[in-house]
Amino acid sequence: MRYLLFSILIFPSLALAEKNIHGDHADHNAQHGHEGHVAMDYVGGTSSELDVPRFDEFVSDQKGNQIAVVSVSGMVCDFCARGIEKTFQKDAGFKKIDVDLDTGKVLIAYAPSTEIINEEIEKKILSNGQTVTDIQILTAQ
Amino acid sequence: MVFSDKMRDAAYYHYSPSYEYSLGIELVDEKQAMKNHANFRYTYLLNRKNTQNSQRNLYFQSSLSAGGNDEYSYGFLGDWETRRYFIGFGAQELKSNLRDYEKQFVQIGFAPYLGDYGDLHSWLMIKSKHDSRTDKWNTYPTIKFFKGDYLLEFGVDENDEPDIHFMIRF
Numbered sequence: 001m002r003y004l005l006f007s008i009l010i011f012p013s014l015a016l017a018e019k020n021i022h023g024d025h026a027d028h029n030a031q032h033g034h035e036g037h038v039a040m041d042y043v044g045g046t047s048s049e050l051d052v053p054r055f056d057e058f059v060s061d062q063k064g065n066q067i068a069v070v071s072v073s074g075m076v077c078d079f080c081a082r083g084i085e086k087t088f089q090k091d092a093g094f095k096k097i098d099v100d101l102d103t104g105k106v107l108i109a110y111a112p113s114t115e116i117i118n119e120e121i122e123k124k125i126l127s128n129g130q131t132v133t134d135i136q137i138l139t140a141q
Numbered sequence: 142m143v144f145s146d147k148m149r150d151a152a153y154y155h156y157s158p159s160y161e162y163s164l165g166i167e168l169v170d171e172k173q174a175m176k177n178h179a180n181f182r183y184t185y186l187l188n189r190k191n192t193q194n195s196q197r198n199l200y201f202q203s204s205l206s207a208g209g210n211d212e213y214s215y216g217f218l219g220d221w222e223t224r225r226y227f228i229g230f231g232a233q234e235l236k237s238n239l240r241d242y243e244k245q246f247v248q249i250g251f252a253p254y255l256g257d258y259g260d261l262h263s264w265l266m267i268k269s270k271h272d273s274r275t276d277k278w279n280t281y282p283t284i285k286f287f288k289g290d291y292l293l294e295f296g297v298d299e300n301d302e303p304d305i306h307f308m309i310r311f
Contacts, residue, residue: 074191076224078262079287082310083160099258101224104193129160131191 049103058098059140062109065095068121070106071134075099083128091124109140142309147302148172148272153182161186167204178208184218197221202233212237216244226251227264243273250285261288268296268304 050069059067075081081099088094088108093116096109106125110116122132142153149172155165167180181204188199199219206212216233227250235242250266264285271278283296283304294306 073193074189074196076194076196076222078256078258078260079290079292079310080196081258082290086310101258102255127160129186129189129191130196133193 050105051100051103054098054100055107058096058107058109062096062140064112065109065140066112066114066116067138067140068106068108068110068116068118069136069138070108070121070125070132072104072106072125072130073133074130075101075104075106080129084125084130087124087128112139143305143307145303145305147298147300155182155184169208176208178206178212180204180206180208180212187217195221195223202231206237210237210239224252224255227266240274244271246270248283250283259289261286266294266296270298 055067055069059065072084075084078101081101084106085097085099088097093114094108094110096107098107100107108121118135118137121135125132142155144151144153150170151167153165153167155163157163162183162185165182165184167182168177169180170177183203185201186198187201188197190197197220199217201215202218203215204213212235214233214235216231218229218231220227220229222228227248229248230246232245233243235244246268248266248268250264252262252264254263256262266283266285267280268283269278269280279298279300281296281298281304283294285292285294287293290310292306292308292310294304296304298304
């Protein structure tokens, strides 16, 4: 019985996997092509990538706001990363947040008049159990 | 979190003042003993290692029962996971005036696809549980789904008994 139930349950999962594999190919050129990733070399010597189309979409309605591009380690699970989003949403100073599990990046938008210091962002991420490895502050044009 | 298997149904609510520890109350229906009781639980993160692609955790877990018989338990839980692979284990000593026993489990799994944040995520897993009262290992497949603030893990063990975990993050 358990194998029958497991087979029934596994089907949608494998169907999603197939969809995702095909989707990867389709999306690779459209959204995740090599031109869509910018390698960022950091002072600490680590290197990671920013998904530029995703970043552009994030900042499209954030003109004039500050954008923190936060590199986070230990962010391997959607369910666990939920806490990061909830933590920032509780603070009215932060306008918008995006979590990218693929690149380990969290994008956070806030008004330029808001005094946000890197330590505050680090503290909020750490309160959820992940570790900040780098923060870049940009201004959305 | 709601949990159900052959031995017990349980609902567990916990509050985490920080990521390092949580306090919770578990309402348990012991099916074979036909009794209900509450457990107060304390979980403490002993060690966590975050890397770019993985996270490793080791927890101390303890409980004190309000159901009499001086029941209490303590043990360890550990896991290592990437976005693709998961390994977990746990060992628990359960003590009371009536009987002392132990429980252990190991679990491995993989994600057949890597979803984006907010997608439906799926894990295919194998779980093996041991209870010293029966002195048998029970090994069976489970499947775990999560999306947003909801997580469901479901399996059916060798005795055709369901093993269900349902969790909501508030």
